[in-house]
Every structure is written in structure tokens, then in C-alpha cells.
Amino acid sequence: MGVLGDAWTWLITGSNWSGEGGALSRLGEHVYVSGVALALACAIALPTAFYLGHIGKGGALAVNISNVGRAIPVFAVLALFMLSPLRNAGYVPTIVALVLFAVPPLLTNAYVGMREVDRAVLEAARGMGMSGRQLFLRVELPLAYPMVMTGLRSASVQVVATATIAAMVGQGGLGRIITAGFNTYDTPQVVAGALLVALLALLVEGVLVAVDRVLDPSPSAAVSRARPPGTHDGAPNGVPSDALSPGDSLPTGDSLPRDRVTKTV
Known part of the structure; x- marks a missing residue:
């Protein structure tokens, strides 16, 4: 049947999924380690990126420091832990190595997303009297959301x-x-394990894409959230909706009284 056929046979054999060292147990361990590492990386990277992107200071330095994690091989971090007192600390070495690996894409994408928000939009929001908190929640975060999700998907798959x-x-x-397949020279098991990892990564990517589509704030929604209460599309920013009656329009140069129109020569 070939290697792929043998790998498929391994995957559909029930005995390979049961027991403490079965595929189902290993899958649960894999999801646990990945989830904890990703949650810690998000807790470190996203608040830092949002704050630095909001104030517009120190972001470049933070991004460069975080990118050091990309230059250090993950296995080298594990090797250092194996030489330290933490070598018997369970999943701690693996989780720390994965956190260092996940922080750079999360921090970089979130910071870039915050800094790429149109400055004119921010000035308009400030002109409407928005506080810093309102500016972040109603304008910056919705507009930076696509870049944040891009970084999250990239970090999750990695x-x-x-x-x-x-x-x-x-x-x-x-x-x-x-590794068990390598130790026993069982190529179908090696391929089956690799397929499980690939399928899990694709599943995570698909779930995050679906979540992105559900939660992605549309431009109209972002504008609606940024508009103060009591205004509508027919009134300029900052003008209450009840200031204009139905059918009213803003005055133009032609409708102003003659004595208020200045002729420029």
C-alpha cells in the first residue's frame, strides 16, 4: 500500500489511540502545551503592543528585543533548561521556549496594526471629545484588529x-x-504522527479564520462606534441629530445672507 497507506492503517487502528501513551492522550498533551504557551505569549505581547502603539513610544525597541526570540533556536532554549535546576520541572522548559517563539509575531503585528491607524481618524476622534480609553476601544482596536488576528494565526500555527x-x-x-516511530524504525508511525501535527495546525488555522470572520468589525461598525451618541450620517461629526429637522440641510455659501458673504477679489 505504500507508506501513506500504512500510515492511514496506523491512524484507523483503535489500539493506537487508547491507553496512556495512545494518540488521543498525546493529542490532549499537545493541545495543553500549545494552549498554555499561546495564552502566556498573548498575555505578554498584546498588552505591551497595544500600550506602546497607543502612546507611540518605545515600540521599535520592544519589537527589536522580541525578535531576539526568533534568532534563538527553540531547541537551544530547551538544551539550556536541561542544564539548569528546572530540567525536572515538567512542561515548564517547553512552554517557556514556545512563549519566546510566539511573542515576536504577536507583538510585531499588534504594534504595527496600532501604528497604521490613520492619524486623521485619530485626530477627528479626539476632536469629538473622546478620551484615551474611548479612542483605544472604539477606534484603534477595531482598526488594528485584522493585523492582530494575522499575528495570532501565525503564532498559533507555529x-x-x-x-x-x-x-x-x-x-x-x-x-x-x-520519536517512538524513529526509535522502532516504524516509518508509517512517523508519518502518522506528522500527519496528526499537520492536521491539528490546519484545524487551529481554520478555527481562527472562522473566529476572525465572526468578530471582525466592519468599517461601518467601527465608524458607528466612534460616532458620539445623538449623531447620524446626515449631521457632521459632533453635531447632534436633533439639531437638524427632517429635510433641513447645512447652510452653504449661496444660502447665507448677503451681508455675511465676503467677496474675495
């Missing part, structure tokens, strides 16, 4: 794919299926 390294230090996850 973390799910890289979490297999936990097996290199004796921890769980789908990587244990792959």
Missing part, C-alpha cells in the same frame, strides 16, 4: 507545529509518536 519538540526532552505531545 506553536502547534513546534510543540513536537517536547518529545526531545522526554515530555508528551504528538512528538512522542514521531
Whole structure:
């Protein structure tokens, strides 16, 4: 049947999914490690990026520092932990390595998204009397949302794919299926483990794309949130809707009294 056929046979064999070291148990471990690492990375990167992007200071330095994590191999971080007292701390070394790996795309995309918000829009919002908190929640965050989600999807897929390294230090996850296959020269098992990792990464990507489409604020929604209460599309920014009666229009140069029109030579 070939390697792929044998891998499929491995995947549909029930005994390979049951037990403490079965594929289902390894899948749960993989999701746990990936989820914890991604949650910690979001807790570190997103508030930092939002704050620095909002005040417009220190962002470039923070992005450059976070990018150091991209230059350091994840396995090298694990190797350092194996030489430290934390080598017996369970999943801690793997989670720390994955957090360092996930922070750069999250921080960079969120910061860039905040800084790419049109300055004219921000000035208009300030002119309408918005506070800093209102400006962030109603204008900056909705407009930066696409870039934030792009960074989240990128980091999520990378973390799910890289979490297999936990097996290199004796921890769980789908990587244990792959390493066990290598140890026993079982190529179909190796391929089956790799397929499970790839499918999980694709599933995470698909879920985040669906969430993005559901939560993505449309431009009209963002404008509506930015408009103060009591205004509508027929009135200029900052003019209450009840200031214009139905059928009224704003005065123009032709409708102003003659004595209020200045002729420029």
C-alpha cells in the first residue's frame, strides 16, 4: 500500500489511540502545551503592543528585543533548561521556549496594526471629545484588529507545529509518536504522527479564520462606534441629530445672507 497507506492503517487502528501513551492522550498533551504557551505569549505581547502603539513610544525597541526570540533556536532554549535546576520541572522548559517563539509575531503585528491607524481618524476622534480609553476601544482596536488576528494565526500555527519538540526532552505531545516511530524504525508511525501535527495546525488555522470572520468589525461598525451618541450620517461629526429637522440641510455659501458673504477679489 505504500507508506501513506500504512500510515492511514496506523491512524484507523483503535489500539493506537487508547491507553496512556495512545494518540488521543498525546493529542490532549499537545493541545495543553500549545494552549498554555499561546495564552502566556498573548498575555505578554498584546498588552505591551497595544500600550506602546497607543502612546507611540518605545515600540521599535520592544519589537527589536522580541525578535531576539526568533534568532534563538527553540531547541537551544530547551538544551539550556536541561542544564539548569528546572530540567525536572515538567512542561515548564517547553512552554517557556514556545512563549519566546510566539511573542515576536504577536507583538510585531499588534504594534504595527496600532501604528497604521490613520492619524486623521485619530485626530477627528479626539476632536469629538473622546478620551484615551474611548479612542483605544472604539477606534484603534477595531482598526488594528485584522493585523492582530494575522499575528495570532501565525503564532498559533507555529506553536502547534513546534510543540513536537517536547518529545526531545522526554515530555508528551504528538512528538512522542514521531520519536517512538524513529526509535522502532516504524516509518508509517512517523508519518502518522506528522500527519496528526499537520492536521491539528490546519484545524487551529481554520478555527481562527472562522473566529476572525465572526468578530471582525466592519468599517461601518467601527465608524458607528466612534460616532458620539445623538449623531447620524446626515449631521457632521459632533453635531447632534436633533439639531437638524427632517429635510433641513447645512447652510452653504449661496444660502447665507448677503451681508455675511465676503467677496474675495
